[in-house]
Amino acid sequence: MNKHNILFIGLDTHKEFVEIAYIEDQRGAQAVHFGRVSSAKASITKLARQFQSKYPEATLHFVYEAGPCGYWIYDCLPA
Numbered sequence: 409m410n411k412h413n414i415l416f417i418g419l420d421t422h423k424e425f426v427e428i429a430y431i432e433d434q435r436g437a438q439a440v441h442f443g444r445v446s447s448a449k450a451s452i453t454k455l456a457r458q459f460q461s462k463y464p465e466a467t468l469h470f471v472y473e474a475g476p477c478g479y480w481i482y483d484c485l486p487a
Contacts, residue, residue, distance in 0.1 A: 415463050419472040419481065423447065428455065432466075447477070449484045456485050 414433035419426050428442035445451040459468055470485055472478040 413463075413466050414469055415459065415466040416469050416471060417442075417459060419452075419470060419478070421447065421473050421475070421477040421481065423477055426452065430459070449480070452481055452484050 415430055416433065417428065417430045419428055424447055425444050426447050427444050429439050430442055431437050431439040445455055456468070456470070470481070472481050
């Protein structure tokens with residue numbers, strides 16, 4: 409990943425778990441399935457920290473559902 413790139417992280421939210429995939433903002437990038445984590449706030453916060461550590465120069469954009477299982481995620485993601 410180049411300096412100052414954007415990383416899009418997609419969250420498919422469910423009551424018990426969240427499926428995660430991400431893709432770099434560059435031509436020819438392939439989406440990567442990260443896996444499944446618990447839908448607990450601690451798991452989402454840990455996930456954000458992992459991406460911040462792995463891609464320290466990137467701007468992270470989290471994309472999630474605006475349904476009843478996704479609204480709370482905005483509050484637990486670091487600014």
